[in-house]
Amino acid sequence: MSATASATATQAAILGRKADFPGLVNSDGSPWHYLDTAATAQKPQVVVDAVGNALGRDYATVHRGVYTRSAEMTLGYEAARRRVAEFIGGAEDEIVFTRGATEAINLVAQTWGTANLKPGDRILLSQLEHHSNIVPWQLIQDRTGIEIDVCPLTADGRIDLDAAERILTGAHKLVALAHVSNVLGSALDARRAADLAHGVGALLLLDGCQAVPRMAVDVAALDCDFYAFSGHKLYGPTGIGALWARADLLAATPPWQGGGSMIDRVTFARTTFAPPPQRFEAGTPAIVEAIGLAAGIDYVTSIGIDTIAAHEAELVRTTREALRRINSVTLFGPEDSAGIVSFALSGVHPHDLGTILDEENVAIRAGHHCAQPLMDHLKVPATARASFGLYSDEDDVAALLRGIERTMRIFG
Structure with missing residues (x-):
């Protein structure tokens, strides 16, 4: 053609x-000539309808009720999880619903980071990162004593992976980069970034907020270890996002917040926790928002x-x-x-x-x-x-x- x-x-x-x-x-x-989609996307009517139905006609809690509507809403909520997983090439039990990419990155920092990072370890970020992929690591830096390195950019505003290769050492435990810059629109060669990170024994986290609405994402092909994105940039509602992480990483990571839904058994002497992803979803989840996100993904996929x-x-x-x-x-x-x-x-x-x-x-x-x-x-x-x-x-x-x-x- x-x-x-x-x-x-x-x-x-x-x-x-x-x-x-x-x-x-x-x-x-x-x-209205709306040219601010990188901040948040407008919503198609099918998403508005899905949210309206979930909040009204179909509404019930999930995972707890034995009555029919609760069971049906639980099926819809978990179907949304499967839809997200399919959309980015992951498995259902590797998707943790969060409030958005910001919470997803903070979740990794506060759980995996706290459990695995120690003084002398290093993290590599880049010059173009969103604050949501800088500040969580600075908070962990204050707590653990790690060091943060910053990868420079090429002349046309891409993350300079040649420079990253020179910077990375065996002390680096994590590389955290934007898949697409929210300011410059520059796309990362994510597979090469994964190869560089893994070459020194580090993990790769990708901030996919600007990538998932406008390019095919396959976390298996990218070979990343964590992938975070927000639903509202993907034509879905606010208040919902997702963290994808390799199943073995999730299984080895302690919970972040405690409460209902994320437990196996609670006594005053001891609590045991549910397996991932439920371990990381304390409390009543964003049921309506998850269903709206699935509708947004269906809409994007239809085009x-x-x-x-x-x-x-x-x-x-x-x-x-x-x-x-x-x-x-x-x-x-x-x-x-x-x-x-x-x-x-x-x-x-x-x-x-x-x-x-x-x-x-x-x-x-x-x-x-x-x-x-x-x-x-x-x-x-x-x-x-x-x-x-x-x-x-x-x-x-x-x-x-x-x-x-x-x-x-x-x-x-």
């Missing part, structure tokens, strides 16, 4: 999907993750080409960034640009994007970030460019 034919096929698969998202229309019926990736790649190419023609724009990140375009407009603070764009019904993110060390590296206080979803289209790009032109006129 030619490139033109392939692009046409992709457009056909995406065409009309915008109508599936009730949040993309303002109260007066005008279109095809490769189709979504191709669609977003075309929008990135179009946007970068248009912005490059504006002399006062500085672009960040690689040309083939995954669904994200970060930039700066000379003489205009990103917050001012975001405010003016909002007047034009265009929503972008302006700020440090919870990646302040990366902002320091880029030598800017903040960037403007346009990020795409499967519902984004050329009208959104055109509205963005019109808003930038208006901003330039206002600021002279």
